[in-house]
Amino acid sequence: MKKLRMITAVFAAAAILAAMPLFAASAEGYSYEIAEENDLASWRYDWNTVEIGSGKTGFESGNLKMENINQGTANYALYKTNKFNEFQLDFYANLYLPSPSDTGKDGTDYANLYLTFYIDFDDASLVENAAMAACPWTMNKGWFSVCFERIQGYSKIQFLVNETFDGHGETRYFLDKDCVTASTDWCDNKYHWFRITAQSTRTADFATSGCTYTVYIDGEKEAETFLCDRIYSNTNLAWEEVRFSEKKGYFGFWASSGYGMGMGTAETGAMADIKNLSVTSFDGGNDTPYPRSAMPVANISANNSFSPEASYETGEDIEIRLADLFEYDGEDKLTYTASYNGEPIGEIKNNYFVWNPTEEGVYDIDFTAVTADDLSAANKVRLRVVKGAAPVQPAESSDKVSEKTSKKGCGSSVSAGFSGIVLLAVFALRKKRA
């Protein structure tokens, strides 16, 4: 009874914790709270992600995580729901991005995470692979970046102006005075609180009009820079009016490193694990964080208009694409089953039902599809199987087939010829005796 009470208490505590609306995390004594409905890092519906090569960017762990960061991969994630000018971005993250010299591995000595701002799409949700714009020179869209870079033993924070406004994102330059070594080593394989703020100053004078960007780690101010609205463009070799104080855009992450091809997180440890991310736009006097976008309502049902072929033949594979049997507007991977009279039938391969019937007949096959959230649908499909041509034993390999064919063809003829010779011989001998 005492044990039961204890279990009940543990469950009650767990239930209370689970029901808490706020996340509270701490790093080195610093903590910050965000409401669950403002936590964007655990809400994949607000993001566009792109993975190149073996790069891995996803939400399987419950929050945004980037892995397998090396020269041959790319990991991108873009917050696609809102664009803004003045903002406060908070996240609780383990940016474990050791450079090759830290781990003794081969490669060019850097590893970094770019946060690129003012990504200039009309509507990012309509752009295929929009996340790639987090790399300034991939789509020439992101005007400004904050880069957490581990290089030659230092954990740096860098501000970069990307001349994407002139169509030359690769022509980016560091604001050197603000390229600092962080006093808090953000690359210590621990979670820290990161805050980046942007506050605009709007005046008639380009020299004083602009935006101030500040980076905090665990509550400590680490770096700050001011970008005025008139900057020198290396692309055009001229002073240009570039309105950082007014520009609204999206923001995204891009992780990269100099590790050699094929070096995944399992080998290097390099990854970015981002939790509890919230964005507050100060545009128009707002001061509340963006809520998560509405969860898309996924529906699944049988596709009753699916029509199998008029008949199938015994001895021939039936292959039915299971996605054709159901109507589903969600993004989960579906799990399928197939049964006949309550018993499993055929096999599911690459999301196809595959069955090689041996008996003629009419088969009502029951198919089910289940989502990760246990939404399910069933569909019964009638398959008519008729007698096919007698199946020929499949060959094990083409060479063997050829060999077999050759032997069979010649072998049967030789035996026929030999039979003829024997018959003629018998005939000749009989004649002679007579």
Add this chain to the structure above:
Amino acid sequence: MKKFICFILAATVLFLVSCKNGDSSVPDKGAITGEIAVNAGYVRYDVGKKLPDPIVGFGAQMDTDIFMPYNKMTEEDEALWEERIKDMNIRYTRIKMFPEFFERANDNDDPDVFDWDSEGVDFDCAEMQALYKILDLCEKYDIKADLSWYDCWSNFKSYDGTVNGSWLAVDQSGWAKAPKDFYEYAENISACLQYLINVKKYTCLWGFSNIAEGFIDENNVKSWPAYVESCRIIDEKLKKDGIRDKIRFISSTERGIIKYFKEEYGEIKDYFDVVGLGNYSWDNNDPNEAIYSYYADLREAVDEFGVRDIVISEFCEGKHFTDAVNKTDIDDYTAGLYIARFCINAASEGVTGFDHYILGDVWFTDSYVHTMGLWMYRDSNVKNPEYISWAAHPEYYFYGLICKYNEPGSYVYRLDQKLNSVYDDRDPDICCVAFNLPDGSWSYYLANSGSSGKKIAIVNALANRPARMNCYKITEAGIPEDRACVLPSAYTQIDASDGVAYVTVPANGFVVVSDRK
């Protein structure tokens, strides 16, 4: 005694006759002259017109990057690539070439006299060693090579670190840029070909090309006149050096639209032996008609110039590029089905050479991974533990069968659907073609882009028709879950000796029927 002799003769005749009837490898069965009936329920396709030009080869691009040290190929990796090249029967390739690979600095200022001993000339460097490795493979497996000058490598950095930049490019930005001196460029091409053919004795060099893409003028606009002029000078130089008749000059075009192609080719026709052009025009949603009608028009245009071979210098499914070396569809099954449909439709209309771009994913120009190969890079198992290393992209299975059951020198026969009335139309879902290989065997390729299986009867009444044939198929369900690079074994055999091969082509499937040994 007479009786005994008669007996021996009769026995011999009987033996020979019986042996002839039973052996599928004996070609002389005699043409079938009467009407051949086809089983009910099958759509009939007759082996029809034989195209005049034999196949040059099916293959894929192999660049020097494969064997550059930065690609870090182990002995096992190299053996694995070679095994795949052999197993797929790769017989054609294009190889990216740059002047800077061996001429690091100008040999001298006289483009008429190449200084082989110049300090700027190095035929033993890492870049050339990588080229020799590819050419050695070409020699070993009888692969026809197109050594393709991609203009100049403007920001070239030699692997040994001694050279940074291009002495010949118009400027140092970008990567493939036009030469600033066409005579020096022509000298470079001539010297290289002389060295490879006359000194190294490579016989696999079937052709060479000069790519038009990089010919950009001072206003950053592609300049066709500049390209034409460079080709004239190259042709002239190779003739002067006595190397031109030892290799084919393969053209490069900027525009695929037939009207513009005719205009462009009209300006360069005197310099080239082979029409070469790339294609990324369509994807699997496009109808067969789009592909075959385009190539029918191209064939007609090329015929006007009296050129026989048309080579697709680079191709794969188009429309889905994220940049020059990445595509969103690379792991889509339908990208593979498209490849089969593309090859069938293009071959049916007179294309003779096919170079898939590229053979396998590779660390490219020491900068990034080129992911448009038939198989993935070695780290394919890092992200997907269920995959093998160097796992296949779906295209591999389709193109592997296409290459394996073909051969340079094969003749193409159209397969014509029998229409029952003038109101009937070709089945838009099916495309198919037949090849008669140099060894006498036959391969039928059939692709079905429809959502239901198709029962097809291929009627071949020719005297050298095949007898027993093996059937190989690719369907999405059959793609190995670990993406092993293994081509499927025959799933059945059919008897086509009476002139008819019956086959069911699965929905969205590809079938090869062949008696090739």
